[in-house]
Amino acid sequence: MRRTRMAAVGAMLAAALLAGCSEEPAPTLTPPPVPEYAPPAVTEEHAQEILDDVELTILEADAAGDAELLAPRVTGAAQEFRRAEYNLASVSGGESGPKKLWTDSALTVVTATDGWPRSILAVSQPTAGDTRRLLLGLVQDGPRDPYRLVAWSSMLPSATTPTFPAASVGTAPVTADQAGLSATPTEALTWLAASATDIESEGSAHFADDPYRERVRQELADLKQAAEAAGEVSWEWTPGEIVxxxxxxxxxxxxxxxxxxxxxxxxxxxxAKLNLGGEWAWFVGGDPVDAAVTGTYKTMVTLYIPPAGSEDLIQLVGAERVMTGAERVE
Structure with missing residues (x-):
């Protein structure tokens, strides 16, 4: 009889529990929000290993003075810039050599995307005998391609790097026509070219002051003054491409x-005599100019562009220039 009562009580309790559960809504599983982009595919440690490989490739190419040896880890504008430095070293008889590049990173930024290209930005530590910080841009074009250096520049003394998301989170890739900024990167580069020697240009109003363009304008003014007894000097800057x-x-x-x-x-x-010296003489000799002489330069620049709606100005963060050639014009 006791067992029967206990079984009956147990049955009634189970029925009550089942009835209670049936009246409550089933729990809903809320999935985590989908991130705007995929997590970064490269850790900071792996990024530094990649940077070390890039530096080793550069050292080997520098020792041989051969830009083709850069190809496994350096490409595009960076390779052509280094090629120009090797050429300058050759025509100068060794008086001018390629600037030292190193990749020990103080700041590493990795894009987070499930597609390609993928990018790594590194800001180097100063190194022994050189207080510069280098801004290094690397790109992986496809899943089977290595990361290659596509551009670099020396960070300007007065510049500061903007804040980036943590490397563990990653950041968004940016294209040449990127929307959502105070200007597209292509527009900013065009304004920079116009303002390099003309402080009154429309582009100048979009840029904060920087020591690099001040130095360029002073250089042009000094050349004009030096040449005014014999002739004239002109300088034309044109935008290249965002890389x-x-x-x-x-x-x-x-x-x-x-x-x-x-x-x-x-x-x-x-x-009058219009004399040549320095890099110009390395390319065309030191004889006075009979008619005219033209020189060509390539510059790699790094820009910070604020978001759309910001009152901040575009900043030139880094720059690197090399003379690529000169020729006499009759």
Whole structure:
């Protein structure tokens, strides 16, 4: 009888519990939010290993003075820039050599995307005997391709790097026509080219002051003054292309691009002498100019572009220039 009562009580309790459960809604599983982009595919440690491989390739190419040896780890604008430095070392008889590049990183930024290309930005530590910080842009074009250096520049003394998302989170890739910025990277590069020698240009209003363009303008003024007794000097800057871009934590972008420059010195006063020296003489000799001489330069630049709606100005963060050639014009 006791067992029967216990069984009955147990049955009634089970029925009550089942009835209670049936009246409550089933729990709903809420999945985590889908991130805007995939997690970064490269850790900081792996990124530094990649950077070390890039540096080793550069050292080997520098020792041989052969730009073709750069191809496994250096490409595009970076390879052509280094080729110009090797050529300058050759025509100068060793007086001018390629600037030292190193990749020990103080800051590493990795894009987080499930597609390609993928990018790594590194800001180097200063090294022994050189207080510069280098801005290094690397790109992986496809899943079977290595990361290659596509551009670099020396960080300007007065510049600061913007804030980036943590490397464990990653950042968004940025294209040449990226929307959502105060200007597209292509527009910013065009404005920079116009403002390099003309402080009154429309582009100047979009840029914060920087020591690099001040130095360029002073250089042009000094050349004009030195040449005025014999002729005239002109300088034309044209935008190249955007080769690298990553997003910043505030919704802006850090981008790298190229500029091309043609400088012309023309003799306009009969009987005067327009003499050449330095890099110009390495390419065309030191004889006075009879008619005119033109020199070409390539510059790699790094820009910070604020997000759309910001009152901040575009900043030139880094720059690197090399003379690529010169020729006499009759």
């Amino acid at each position: 690298f871009g990553v997003g910043t934590a505030d919704g802006g972008a850090l981008v790298m691009g190229t500029l091309d420059t043609v400088m012309t010195m023309r003799k306009t006063i009969d009987g």
